[in-house]
Amino acid sequence: MRHSAPTPTGSPPLPFPSSRASRRRRTVGSVELAREAIENFNALLHDLRMDAPQIDADAIASVARWLDSQPAEQRDLLVQLRLSRLDELKAMRTDPDWPLDPAQAHRIDLILEYVARENDLIPDHIPVYGYLDDALLLELAWPTLDEDVADYRDFCNYRAEVATRSGQSVNQLDWLQARSEEGALWEQLHRVHEQQYIEYRTRVSLFRVS
Numbered sequence: 001m002r003h004s005a006p007t008p009t010g011s012p013p014l015p016f017p018s019s020r021a022s023r024r025r026r027t028v029g030s031v032e033l034a035r036e037a038i039e040n041f042n043a044l045l046h047d048l049r050m051d052a053p054q055i056d057a058d059a060i061a062s063v064a065r066w067l068d069s070q071p072a073e074q075r076d077l078l079v080q081l082r083l084s085r086l087d088e089l090k091a092m093r094t095d096p097d098w099p100l101d102p103a104q105a106h107r108i109d110l111i112l113e114y115v116a117r118e119n120d121l122i123p124d125h126i127p128v129y130g131y132l133d134d135a136l137l138l139e140l141a142w143p144t145l146d147e148d149v150a151d152y153r154d155f156c157n158y159r160a161e162v163a164t165r166s167g168q169s170v171n172q173l174d175w176l177q178a179r180s181e182e183g184a185l186w187e188q189l190h191r192v193h194e195q196q197y198i199e200y201r202t203r204v205s206l207f208r209v210s
Contacts, residue, residue: 025061029129031122033057041121041133044114048107048141055140060121063136064129075128082135086115089145092152097159097171104148111138154179 026033038057045052067075092098093108100108114137118124121133155175162170 026057028061028064028122029126031126033060037121044110045137045140048110049144052140064132067132079131079135082138083131085138088149098152098155099172107144
């Protein structure tokens with residue numbers, strides 16, 4: 001039922017670096033990353049995902065340097081591809097046919113609230129890097145969201161198919177029942193196939209001449 005949510009098409013993962021002994025850089029472009037802002041970013045990230053890595057200014061500066069090394073025409077695209085996931089989160093959060101677990105709804109609200117801020121870790125008006133922190137937050141928090149988003153994506157496809165076929169409206173429970181029935185049918189077909197194979201092997205063995 002659920003499918004993995006890959007990195008946005010044509011976009012490599014953000015190269016979040018591992019811990020290093022030397023941590024000297026504290027600037028992204030013209031912005032100096034304040035210690036309090038880094039602490040607030042980490043606190044939010046760990047509210048979203050308990051096992052998220054702890055980040056520091058040097059790590060974010062390293063990602064910014066990687067972004068700066070990309071072709072100019074690719075820089076905005078690399079960030080915007082990640083931020084495009086926000087459209088699905090907003091749709092999933094507000095869809096009356098798709099009730100969310102309260103904890104998951106709270107996570108989405110926190111992400112949307114952060115992204116809506118102008119003056120966050122890296123102010124949005126900063127050229128090239130303004131939305132890098134938003135994209136990084138979304139990418140690091142994504143493992144807690146990807147399965148639900150994949151399910152919601154499948155539900156939207158199912159709802160559209162039903163509407164085209166019969167004009168009926170469906171909700172999350174209808175989708176769950178349909179997918180459950182599909183799973184049961186698949187298991188039944190698999191068992192029938194296995195039983196036919198066993199019966200075939202039995203017949204072959206009965207007629208085998210030793």
